[in-house]
Amino acid sequence: MAGPASALPPLEPGARRLATVALSLATFMNVLDTTIANVSLPNIAGDLGVSPNQGTWVITSFGVANAIAVPLTGWLSQRFGQVRLFVSSVVLFVIASLLCGMATSLEMLIAARVLQGAVAGPMIPLSQSLLLQTYPREKAGMALAMWSMTTLVAPVMGPILGGWLSDNLSWPWIFYINGPVGLAAAWVSWQLLKHRESPTRKLPIDKVGLVLLVVWVGALQIMLDKGKELDWFASGEIIALAVVAAVGFALFVAWELTENHPVVDLTLFARPNFLFGVIALATGYGVFFGTVVVMPLWLQQFMGYTATWAGLVTAPIGLLALLLSPFIGKILPRSDPRRIATVAFLVFALVSFMRSGFSTGIAPVDVVIPQVIQGIAMACFFIPLVSIVLSGLPMERIPSASGVSNFVRITFGAFGASLMTTLWERRAALHHEHLAARIAPDNPLAGQVLNSLQGQGLDLTRGLALLEREVIVQAFSLAVNDVFWLSGWLFLALLATIWLTHPIHSRPAGAPADAAH
Incomplete structure (x- = not known):
């Protein structure tokens, strides 16, 4: 068994650079998948014969599973070893991505996205940890800089790449592209880091803590994803999810602070x-x-x-x-x-x-x-x-x-x-109300605009519709300022x-x- 991670010497410069590329590629692939499906939802929903609202579960399912898995990284790495867990996560992520691309129904796609989000959990924290171990302490800042660059670029590239792939190939390719990237990252990481495995120990499974984590995180993520659609706390479903999340979180904190082997180190x-x-x-x-x-x-x-x-x-x-x-x-x-x-x-x-x-x-x-x-x-x-x-x-x-x-x-x-999106929409509604009150038909300025539009061949109904569209645009623009x-x-x-x-x-x-x- 390898010695403590803190006692491992840094890698040689050449190997260190290669490890940085491999670990960063895995992180890039992971972060990319949090946003790449967003612009492809209309294509996915249309191809699978579901509504766009149902299609949003493609994003929600990944987010919920990922949010639950990320804080388990510490416990899992002690149980299986950091290198072994990281490489396994990357390989399983590739397999889950292929299953996503091959899905022929929404249910199959959601199941594959849940698996993809769950196995992706340890990848980002461990890429950070393993990268720090390969650098001398005086160059840890540079290691963090290399790592952070992937988290900066991937969210921006996701929608652009996802839109291009969906328009020019087909939506499954937003998942298939993970195959070569992930396998290359896993193979290089294993070759360079397999002799630097961290110590492992057989920790008991904190079953109560794990169940509470799944309950409160799952309720919170679903509440956040569905809140705007259901008008937040005007919905009984959102209120119920909020209560479950709050009570589950309180019980989780109380349990984890008194458990000898907590699933999350609070x-x-x-x-x-x-x-x-x-x-x-x-x-x-x-x-x-x-x-x-x-x-x-x-x-x-x-x-x-x-x-x-x-x-x-x-x-x-x-x-x-x-x-x-x-x-x-x-x-x-x-x-x-x-x-x-x-x-x-x-x-x-x-x-x-x-x-x-x-x-x-x-x-x-x-x-x-x-x-x-x-x-x-x-x-x-x-x-x-x-x-x-x-x-x-x-x-x-x-x-x-x-x-x-x-x-x-x-x-x-x-x-x-x-x-932010809820604030934007509510401020837009407020601005719309104020602007609409100022352009009533009996307002001289509004009357001038309508007369001008009618002079261009538009009837009153179409003129009012055009004016209403302009009010909406201005209201949302003022809300963006807010x-x-x-x-x-x-x-x-x-x-x-x-x-x-x-x-x-x-x-x-x-x-x-x-x-x-």
Whole structure:
């Protein structure tokens, strides 16, 4: 059996670079699959003979299974070993992807997506943990930079690649492309890391904790996915799911804190750097992800952009992130990560306030400029915050810490998407009410517009319909401003959580336990 992970020497530079590519490819494949199916839903629903609303379970089923599996990473890695678990997860992910592509009914596809989400759980936390072990401690920041680049690019590429594959080939190819990528990543990872397996021990299964985890996480994810569709707490189903999630969570916390072998290590939250680092990381990601969802919806539904053009004008978000991430990783060991994270939140706020002035007359370049600037924030966001979250932990606890922190981040991403789109729609309804009151037919200005339209050959009914469409466009555009204005202030408020963490004395993540106090 291999020695403790913390005692393993770093890999040689050539092998290290190859391992970085393999681990990053697996992460890229995983993150890509969280968004690649979104734009393909109409194709999938039409081909399988179901409604678009039923088709959304293709996304929900993956999210629920993945959210449940991610926090189990620590327990599973102790039971089976980090390398063995990672490679097995990647291979099973490929198999599940092939099953998704071969599905001939919605039920088969949902079952395959549940399997895909479940086996994907350990991949992201373990890719992070294994990557840190292959680098010298002084280069841990660079390792995190390489890892974070995949999480930056994949969500942006997902909708673009998914749309292209669905339009030019067929929807099963959004799953089939995982085959060669996943098998290559698994084979290279195994060849390079099989002699670096972590110690294993036969831990008893915390059955009660596992059942409670499945219950409350499943209820929460379904509530978040279906909330907007069912008008949130106006629906008895949503209220019931909220109660189940809240009671299940309370029982889960109480049980796990008293269990000798908990399925999720909640004692990590007793560490200030983990607690406040996770709050900053997860909440910041939730606000960011919510705006990432709203922006293309507004562009496509109300600004006349096609899916391709919406993807192209939002894609530059990754440009500066990709260029700056290696630099941030290089300076991290001799910098205070709290200062770098502060830059991220300040730039996020700046970009949000820039967007809060958008109007229906903006040109594509007006959308692109804030996207490019936001790349600075993204480069300064993940790397220092992950470093803070994992600071002071011995290597053997990093899979568990990474699993829990990624679970909270993913959950807050779902919160952000649901709450931001709901806020957007409700603010749009309010703006619509105010605007409609000002353009009643007896309003002189409205009368002038209607007379002008009638002069162009439109009758009163068509003129009113055209005017109503313009009111809707303006209402949703004003609501977008509200969403970004609120986001800007939330990013500024989150600065406080960063400075509640303790300095880590320029030690990289994964340093010995005395690195943070």
